[in-house]
Amino acid sequence: MSGRQLHLNVNVLHAGVYPSAWRLPQSQPDAFLDLDHFVRVARVAERGKLDAVFLADTPAINDRIDHRPFNALEPTVLLAALATATRHVGLVATASTTYNEPFNLARRFASLDLVSRGRAGWNVVTTADAAAGRNFGFAGASEHGARYARAREFTDLVHALWDSWEDDAFIGDKASGRFIDTAKVHAVEHRGAHYAVAGPLTVPRSAQGRPVTFQAGGSEDGRELAAATADAVFSLAQTIEDGTAYARDLRARAARYGRRPDALVILPGLATVIGATEAEARRRQDELWDLVPVEYSLARLAGTLRLDPSRLELDKPLPEPLPLPPDANHTMFLGTLALARRDRLTVRQLLRALGGGVGHRIVVGTPEAIADDIEAWFRAGAADGFNLMPDVLPDGLETFVDAVVPILQRRGLFRRDYTGATLRDHLGLPRPASRFAATDAAASA
Amino acid sequence: MSGRQLHLNVNVLHAGVYPSAWRLPQSQPDAFLDLDHFVRVARVAERGKLDAVFLADTPAINDRIDHRPFNALEPTVLLAALATATRHVGLVATASTTYNEPFNLARRFASLDLVSRGRAGWNVVTTADAAAGRNFGFAGASEHGARYARAREFTDLVHALWDSWEDDAFIGDKASGRFIDTAKVHAVEHRGAHYAVAGPLTVPRSAQGRPVTFQAGGSEDGRELAAATADAVFSLAQTIEDGTAYARDLRARAARYGRRPDALVILPGLATVIGATEAEARRRQDELWDLVPVEYSLARLAGTLRLDPSRLELDKPLPEPLPLPPDANHTMFLGTLALARRDRLTVRQLLRALGGGVGHRIVVGTPEAIADDIEAWFRAGAADGFNLMPDVLPDGLETFVDAVVPILQRRGLFRRDYTGATLRDHLGLPRPASRFAATDAAASA
Known part of the structure; x- marks a missing residue:
């Protein structure tokens, strides 16, 4: 190797x-x-x-x-x-x-x-x-x-x-009784905009x-x-x-x-999603997908896109215009959008591609x-x-x-x-x- | 039994x-x-x-x-x-x-x-x-x-x-897809003098x-x-x-x-401190005590009693008057004091009785x-x-x-x-x- x-x-x-x-x-x-x-x-x-x-x-x-x-x-x-x-x-x-x-x-x-x-x-x-x-x-x-x-x-x-702590701060010498070399254990004395911490x-x-x-x-x-x-x-x-x-x-x-x-x-x-054959893998994905309640994945998609769920129609593409990327879950928002637009997916197809809200x-x-x-x-x-x-x-x-x-x-x-x-x-x-x-x-x- | x-x-x-x-x-x-x-x-x-x-x-x-x-x-x-x-x-x-x-x-x-x-x-x-x-x-x-x-x-x-969470909030029923009974999972909605926490x-x-x-x-x-x-x-x-x-x-x-x-x-x-005989137990205690540096136990006693260490003399009783019980380590302060006064101990005897600062x-x-x-x-x-x-x-x-x-x-x-x-x-x-x-x-x- x-x-x-x-x-x-x-x-x-x-x-x-x-x-x-x-x-x-x-x-x-x-x-x-x-x-x-x-x-x-x-x-x-x-x-x-x-x-x-x-x-x-x-x-x-x-x-x-x-x-x-x-x-x-x-x-x-x-x-x-x-x-x-x-x-x-x-x-x-x-x-x-x-x-x-x-x-x-x-x-x-x-x-x-x-x-x-x-x-x-x-x-x-x-x-x-x-x-x-x-x-x-x-x-x-x-x-x-x-x-x-x-x-x-x-x-x-x-x-x-x-x-x-420096790597050699510990002594532990039974004969002398010296346990730790405190010269090698340092306060950090941090005083910043949000935190004040002395340490060590x-x-x-x-x-x-x-x-x-x-x-x-x-x-x-x-x-x-x-x-x-x-x-x-x-x-x-x-x-x-x-x-x-x-x-x-x-x-x-x-x-x-x-x-x-x-x-x-x-x-x-x-x-x-792995199968011994391509068909077996697809069947496994179908099985997993069929067990995800559609209202759950719709709610999750609406949450990611910051949309009212009522604006999502299963057999249509995503509604336009979409909101701007939110500051939270920004990456997942963009990833979801890229997936939907690249393959011109309907909401139903998008949900399936997302695996019920995965995003990855x-x-x-x-x-x-x-x-x-x-x-x-x-x-x-x-x-x-x-x-x-x-x-x-x-x-x-x-x-x-x-x-x-x-x-x-x-x-x-x-x-x-x-x-x-x-x-x-x-x-x-x-x-x-x-x-x-x-x-x-x-x-x- | x-x-x-x-x-x-x-x-x-x-x-x-x-x-x-x-x-x-x-x-x-x-x-x-x-x-x-x-x-x-x-x-x-x-x-x-x-x-x-x-x-x-x-x-x-x-x-x-x-x-x-x-x-x-x-x-x-x-x-x-x-x-x-x-x-x-x-x-x-x-x-x-x-x-x-x-x-x-x-x-x-x-x-x-x-x-x-x-x-x-x-x-x-x-x-x-x-x-x-x-x-x-x-x-x-x-x-x-x-x-x-x-x-x-x-x-x-x-x-x-x-x-x-109530004890029976978890369902986990594969057939229905019901996972948790959210009616049995409760927000606490705490708003007190020091903390505000929604829960659950x-x-x-x-x-x-x-x-x-x-x-x-x-x-x-x-x-x-x-x-x-x-x-x-x-x-x-x-x-x-x-x-x-x-x-x-x-x-x-x-x-x-x-x-x-x-x-x-x-x-x-x-x-x-346990020994097969009383004498063996005492020897073990002596061995442990002899290995405690006296400046360590003096510093610790002074800390407990909120005294300047220089006021402690090894072969005399505790100096009087002592400070009032501090708000921190209050119990240990009183316990130490009780021990010293009950048996009219010198500082050296007290340190030994405390086992180097134990208090218990x-x-x-x-x-x-x-x-x-x-x-x-x-x-x-x-x-x-x-x-x-x-x-x-x-x-x-x-x-x-x-x-x-x-x-x-x-x-x-x-x-x-x-x-x-x-x-x-x-x-x-x-x-x-x-x-x-x-x-x-x-x-x-």
Whole structure:
């Protein structure tokens, strides 16, 4: 195995990316609350040598839970439980910069990073939905620009806290009684527009230095935040052209922040429906689609497009003119629109193409066809890998791991085993030095 | 086994309650950062059929870490990792009402409760120390009364969020596609003096209904909070008389809140140093004490008593007059003072009696003597059980489990095996009904 390698992450959307996944015969309806389900999924991911498992999140109920499961459990707690049940796979949790205290968030992820021996990642989100705001004393969501201004300061501050212990601060010498070299544990003394935090963190750096920072930057502000602060990006692209343009744009922005363009690992979302034959895959997609109540997918589409549902007619195209892209779910809005216009879809066809509200690209086919698609995007520079969204979990991931991964391995595109211990190792990212260690070296030079 | 039963909880103070515990030959210096150490301790606790393991916490470094380990890892993350490694033992984490958002805290503990299948507990603290305040935008600690006013509203709100799902809200019927009965998932619509939270929580109720609420109420405000909201209390008492008076006072307060006096499980702190003979136990205590740097214990005593360390002379009694009890660490202040005055101790003798700054009662002796002490307190009504603080971990807990627990079992005071599945089962606490379910029943009656 040599050359540039694919990175595969699985988005553990409880029962699977289809809203109807829980209704298939092989699915367990209460899986979204069952640790054993998540352990099974994580172990399948590890068997497939995937880079990481990932949990999306928002701190509110903002979907139609009368129809479908949702992200109920707090992700850092759930991933900490998975840390004990796995050994290699990375553990990436979403957490909001709008509704957390930087010190608490930094500490929770640093703790997860130690508990998992260097396998933690933080997916930075600003949490656009109004339901979340109402759980934190606000009347609704806070404004897009304000959220991103806080997010930048928050993320920089979390990174500083993660660096506050130099790597060799711990002594632990029984004979002398010297436990920690406090000269190597640094206050951060941050005083910014939104936060004032003294530090140091209570947690030393981990095997990978600090947790990997993920971001899902689609809007202008989101791209800037990702370019400035992220190690890896969850993106949304419906075509290779879109994917390539996004990657080029993001790498150029990163360069403007003085970063190496290849410092960013770009992972578009990819929903998969796999069958032994093309026809079998189509039948599986039909089965999943037929079990999604049409009123659910209509309501979700109307929500994404910020339209009154009564304006959507099933056998007509989308109504024109559509509203301008909203500041929340901006990427999904544009992705949905691109899909509808490119293929001149009726609302019914669009709903089906969206798989009941997914927004991300869906590929349906044989393992060979899926591998071909992945390879094409990877070789074109539209992706460094994918954020996989199996149709049904664990079932769809098992098929991916048992049938698609071996093809990618035979083609020399994907690891046959883990070659490192940490999530940074898996992603090919260097272990960052502590900024405080660098300052000291400069000071003593 | 019949009659009233003891409850035993172990306070997992990293390497042990003695500041020098990490320096003993059998100790692992970096245990405070090592998941495997905590797994070993939790499994020993489970082998001993203990009710729960407990993690103290403050979100800051506020001790002399140049000399000793501290609570580095965030407790809910660490306990979630322990949930996968244990099956029966309760998992109790400390979290601050002053430096958390109620929605996030409620969600994190509810998630831990589901992940552990009903074994979670929350130890409510208001976090008195100034170092913590500086990590959350404050110049220092906030004022005692204000902290407790927030704490009461915060705790009531968390309990309401934990109740927001009725027990039978989940349907998961594949045939009809009905997933959750949203009529049984309730907004809390809280608008109080300090918090505004809409709810519902994203997490259903657990096998035990909701996490067990612990409190360590020593001050007047603390006792009121415990009497109004807690299921169990970590207390501090140096004598059976103090313990009995505290228990009587707290039960009377609970009754004034309309609660059954026996609804509260009272667990005084108990540090143990165990030897096969009295002389061996004393030698072990000497060894631990000799390894505590005197400047460390002097600084800690001065901190507890809010004195300038220069006013403390090793071979004289405490200087008089002492300052009035501070609003922070009020209980430890009074406990320390009581110990010093009762036995007319010099500062040096007091430091040794405190074990280097522990504040809680220390018993030193054979397994039989420890069991006698526990039984005497239990029968006198000074304790429903104990919050154990072994001198050294896991070593001191192993000795307790292997040598003291069998004596307590033979005397019919402690369970020979777990008889229930949840922490409430272990503590003999009933599973609380959801307040919303009760309202509905009344409304439909």
